[in-house]
Amino acid sequence: MGRSLFEKVWEAHHVGELSNGQTQLLIGTHLIHEVTSPQAFGMLRDLKLSVRYPHRTFATVDHIVPTDVREEPFADKLADAMIKELRRNCAAYGITFFDLGSAQQGIVHVVGPEQGITQPATTIGCGDSHTSTHGAFGAIAIGVGTSQVRDVLATQTIAMNKLKVRRINVDGQLSPGVFAKDVILHIIRVLGVQGGLGYAYEYGGDVIDRFSMEARMTVCNMTIEGGARCGYVNPDETTFGYLKGRPYCPRGGDWDRAVEHWRGMASDANCDYDDVVNIRAEDIGPTVTWGINPGQAIFVDEDVPDPSTMPDEERATAEEALAHMKLKPGEPILGKKVDVAFVGSCTNGRLSDLQEIARFLPGRAVAKGVKAIVVPGSQGVDVLAEELGIADLFRSAGFEWRSAGCSMCLGMNPDKLVGDQMCASSSNRNFKGRQGSPAGRTVLMSPLMVAAAAITGQVSDARDVFGLREPVKA
Amino acid sequence: MALHKITEIAGGGIFIPGDDIDTDRIIPARYMKSLTFDGLGEYAFNDERKDAAGRDRPHPMNEPRFAGARILVSGANFGCGSSREHAPQALYRWGIRAILAVSFAEIFFGNANQIGMPCLCLRRGDAGRLGGEVAAHPDLILKIDIKTLSVVYGDVCVAANLPAAVQRVLLDGRWDPIAELLEKPDQVGAVARRHAYMTS
Numbered sequence: 203m204g205r206s207l208f209e210k211v212w213e214a215h216h217v218g219e220l221s222n223g224q225t226q227l228l229i230g231t232h233l234i235h236e237v238t239s240p241q242a243f244g245m246l247r248d249l250k251l252s253v254r255y256p257h258r259t260f261a262t263v264d265h266i267v268p269t270d271v272r273e274e275p276f277a278d279k280l281a282d283a284m285i286k287e288l289r290r291n292c293a294a295y296g297i298t299f300f301d302l303g304s305a306q307q308g309i310v311h312v313v314g315p316e317q318g319i320t321q322p323a324t325t326i327g328c329g330d331s332h333t334s335t336h337g338a339f340g341a342i343a344i345g346v347g348t349s350q351v352r353d354v355l356a357t358q359t360i361a362m363n364k365l366k367v368r369r370i371n372v373d374g375q376l377s378p379g380v381f382a383k384d385v386i387l388h389i390i391r392v393l394g395v396q397g398g399l400g401y402a403y404e405y406g407g408d409v410i411d412r413f414s415m416e417a418r419m420t421v422c423n424m425t426i427e428g429g430a431r432c433g434y435v436n437p438d439e440t441t442f443g444y445l446k447g448r449p450y451c452p453r454g455g456d457w458d459r460a461v462e463h464w465r466g467m468a469s470d471a472n473c474d475y476d477d478v479v480n481i482r483a484e485d486i487g488p489t490v491t492w493g494i495n496p497g498q499a500i501f502v503d504e505d506v507p508d509p510s511t512m513p514d515e516e517r518a519t520a521e522e523a524l525a526h527m528k529l530k531p532g533e534p535i536l537g538k539k540v541d542v543a544f545v546g547s548c549t550n551g552r553l554s555d556l557q558e559i560a561r562f563l564p565g566r567a568v569a570k571g572v573k574a575i576v577v578p579g580s581q582g583v584d585v586l587a588e589e590l591g592i593a594d595l596f597r598s599a600g601f602e603w604r605s606a607g608c609s610m611c612l613g614m615n616p617d618k619l620v621g622d623q624m625c626a627s628s629s630n631r632n633f634k635g636r637q638g639s640p641a642g643r644t645v646l647m648s649p650l651m652v653a654a655a656a657i658t659g660q661v662s663d664a665r666d667v668f669g670l671r672e673p674v675k676a
Numbered sequence: 677m678a679l680h681k682i683t684e685i686a687g688g689g690i691f692i693p694g695d696d697i698d699t700d701r702i703i704p705a706r707y708m709k710s711l712t713f714d715g716l717g718e719y720a721f722n723d724e725r726k727d728a729a730g731r732d733r734p735h736p737m738n739e740p741r742f743a744g745a746r747i748l749v750s751g752a753n754f755g756c757g758s759s760r761e762h763a764p765q766a767l768y769r770w771g772i773r774a775i776l777a778v779s780f781a782e783i784f785f786g787n788a789n790q791i792g793m794p795c796l797c798l799r800r801g802d803a804g805r806l807g808g809e810v811a812a813h814p815d816l817i818l819k820i821d822i823k824t825l826s827v828v829y830g831d832v833c834v835a836a837n838l839p840a841a842v843q844r845v846l847l848d849g850r851w852d853p854i855a856e857l858l859e860k861p862d863q864v865g866a867v868a869r870r871h872a873y874m875t876s
Contacts, residue, residue, distance in 0.1 A: 214867075214870070214871070215867065215871075216867070217860065217863050217864050217867050218860060218863055220853065220856055220857075221844075221848075221850070221856065222841040222842070222844045222845045222848075222850070223840070223841045223844075224841050224853075226856075226857060226860070226864075228864060228867050228868060228871075230868070230871055230873060230874050231873070237708055237709075237760075238759070238760065238761065240711040240712070241711070241712055241713055241761075244711070244712060249854070251858075254861075254864075255868070255874070258874060265705075266709060278709070280709035280710065281709060283711060284709060284711065287711050321873055324871075324873055329759060329761075330758070330759055331757065331758045331759040331783060333759075345758075345759035345783055346759060346783070346786075347759055347760075347761035347764075347783060347786065347787035347790065348713075348760075348761035348762075348787075349761060349787065349790045349791065349852065349854075350786070350787075350790070352854070353853065353854055353857055356854065356857070356858065357854075357857040357858055357861075357864060358864060358868065359857050359864055360853075360857070361853040361856075361857065363839070363841065395696060395753060395756060396696075396752060396753040396756070396779060396781075399753075399779065399781075399782060400782070426783075429753070429756065429781065429782070431782050431783065452872070452873075456872070459872070460872065460873075463872075495696050495698065495756070515695065515752070515800070516695075518693075518694060518695070519694060519695050519696055522694065612700075612705045613705060613706065614705045614706060614708065614709065621728075631698075631700065631757060631758075633698045633700040633701065633757060634698075634700070634701055634723065635700055635701065635704050635723045636700050636705075638705075638706065640704070640723035640728065641728070
């Protein structure tokens with residue numbers, strides 16, 4: 203019987219069994235940021251421990267950085283203290299830091315792949331649940347807590363239970379206007395926000411095979427929203443093509459040997475998965491959330507569901523969601539007024555996300571009264587978007603073009619919703635209060651759908667706004 | 677690093693009803709702008725406890741009769757969302773020492789356990805009944821026995837679930853694994869050397 207990539211990578215990084223039966227797992231690559239690391243460094247100092255492999259930890263600053271005025275000291279004193287603490291810790295322990303002025307700064311899950319630090323068949327840990335993003339490269343990439351950040355700094359290992367593997371096949375042909383974001387929102391809608399507990403998700407099928415690395419990252423990114431700790435795609439020519447020549451990737455003969463190794467680590471054809479789920483691409487439409495968790499989603503042309511028709515265990519959450527979102531059962535979500543449009547985040551802040559929108563922007567403008575902001579995922583994305591004229595297209599259409607960071611995905615910097623504003627957002631979480639205002643309302647959707655909402659001032663079907671409907675066949 | 681053995685957690689309960697209570701609700705991100713976890717207890721469930729003007733809203737954590745609660749009772753998928761250890765840290769610093777729920781999100785479960793705040797699963801019916809009792813009787817004392825995996829309150833005893841490995845580290849006082857992770861640096865080094873990417 204063949205083995206999955208998960209099993210092969212797990213075995214290759216298995217240091218030993220702990221006395222309670224858990225695995226001591228080597229975390230080969232460690233990424234840190236300013237929010238979940240300062241306490242870990244504090245714990246290290248309290249325990250008089252040092253950093254075991256400083257060259258295997260890479261840092262950047264993303265959550266708290268302002269996206270408009272970037273000069274230090276930041277107006278927010280707490281944010282200013284956090285960036286300085288990270289800078290100090292990286293200098294003290296000899297850790298590579300992609301600092302604000304480095305041209306390599308950005309959201310940690312955008313920077314890792316961009317720099318070629320994220321590689322197939324590796325284990326990656328980061329004090330951030332969206333670490334699952336890196337699984338797009340065939341890495342086992344897991345979000346960890348701060349005490350585990352300490353564990354990785356001190357030992358380069360963590361204690362963990364082996365996960366089961368669920369293979370999710372997405373086969374067929376996506377319709378125009380349906381993107382990776384819709385695929386993962388649909389998967390979470392089908393399997394539920396708790397469906398992935400105890401599993402790693404392996405994504406495959408011909409839709410995933412045809413996806414670019416950036417689309418695969420979008421899918422893997424939101425794996426955690428489905429309850430699975432990590433998700434991955436087996437490495438293939440698309441993966442190698444993306445990585446070749448990136449700063450931290452091997453070169454020359456080392457590159458050839460690495461590719462050969464990576465190929466061998468992909469799941470074998472005759473794997474016996476713990477579970478298999480098949481999704482038909484044709485069943486997926488542009489998807490939006492109507493509630494307060496990412497599983498509460500519908501196709502944009504569906505009506506808001508009626509909690510009274512739901513199973514007992516879903517009803518209370520659904521009622522709470524509708525009350526928060528100020529939506530009524532059975533009404534269309536199309537046409538709901540939008541106050542803010544946010545394009546960015548580790549889910550959809552990459553160049554291809556911006557390109558997909560930009561090609562439709564000439565001749566269109568953000569609706570009056572809508573605040574529309576674009577926050578590139580990294581300084582690298584920002585520079586490319588400027589060079590390609592994409593940033594100007596956004597600016598001309600009335601979007602604010604900002605600097606790289608997490609921004610309004612979680613409102614830890616000055617970019618926040620106000621009051622009960624409704625935000626069309628390309629981010630990953632629609633939890634109550636997630637975007638910085640306790641009463642703020644988030645509707646998750648693909649970047650192109652966010653653009654459609656920005657231009658019309660309401661939740662809209664991008665296929666209609668941008669003329670993407672397939673011609674009706676006679 | 678000597679840790680205390682966790683064999684029993686006893687004390688008053690507090691019921692936070694609902695499924696999918698996410699980490700943004702447990703501790704809103706804006707309170708994570710800090711270099712330490714100190715003082716986080718004050719902001720546990722802040723946006724549910726306070727209105728926009730900072731006034732108290734009806735919430736069990738605002739009720740003096742639940743102020744000394746040590747055991748939190750909730751629904752399914754408790755702690756879903758982000759990996760922020762700030763969430764269990766905030767609850768711990770508020771006074772919580774164990775959580776009973778229908779199920780837990782994986783990262784939250786591990787984070788909570790690693791700081792010595794065990795998370796045990798109850799059957800949905802049992803969790804609902806216990807929650808109701810806790811809400812109605814703030815003086816009710818709950819006893820969680822980690823050895824027998826049971827919860828006793830009044831004359832009721834219900835089964836609780838905990839993976840065997842977790843049960844063992846609690847009973848042995850090894851719920852923070854750092855000491856054991858530090859024990860075999862040579863073995864870690866040997867596995868690391870097998871990987872070309874680790875040496876670059």
